[in-house]
């Protein structure tokens with residue numbers, strides 16, 4: 001499928017931005033690299049990342065060198081923290097039109113962590129425009145927009161970064177995360193806003209409030225091995 005045709009279908013479904021959520025440690029590595037990186041790219045360039053339970057399957061299913069995006073801000077949509085982390089990178093949809101992404105854009109039909117080895121390509125991804133046009137649903141979390149075998153994409157189309165704000169008792173962890181991201185943006189010479197998420201009627205406050213120290217560190221710490 002041609003990238004401009006995919007983008008047209010996404011626009012038709014009211015997608016104008018694409019989103020990538022991650023932990024603070026991994027996000028700092030993106031800023032250091034100057035762009036979004038695949039898990040493999042981070043490994044090969046010795047950039048710190050938080051391990052994900054999907055890493056092993058990702059390698060098996062050949063998506064370890066892919067970039068992943070959602071068509072909505074999942075935290076905003078489900079009113080609780082995004083599983084992948086409290087830092088949200090928001091990109092203009094136009095980024096998918098970059099020349100180096102030609103023939104690299106694939107939209108999954110299910111999350112690769114549920115893929116079985118016997119699934120064929122067209123069970124994993126949309127393989128024709130007609131089907132994509134009919135079955136794509138904005139906000140369907142399993143339909144992930146991926147750049148396949150693209151280890152790195154620069155921040156030319158990055159519009160903003162949003163950081164979750166945990167409750168007061170974790171304020172020091174939050175403050176350090178905010179500061180590190182702010183500094184990372186400056187060092188990367190990016191003039192995009194770093195916004196603090198504003199939540200209403202959201203379960204994130206309670207979830208962060210009751211979260212164990214390890215989980216919280218995994219999401220918000222600026223260094224260490226998690």
Ligand SMILES: [Zn+2]
Nearest residue numbers: 079199202204
């Ligand atoms: Zn929230």
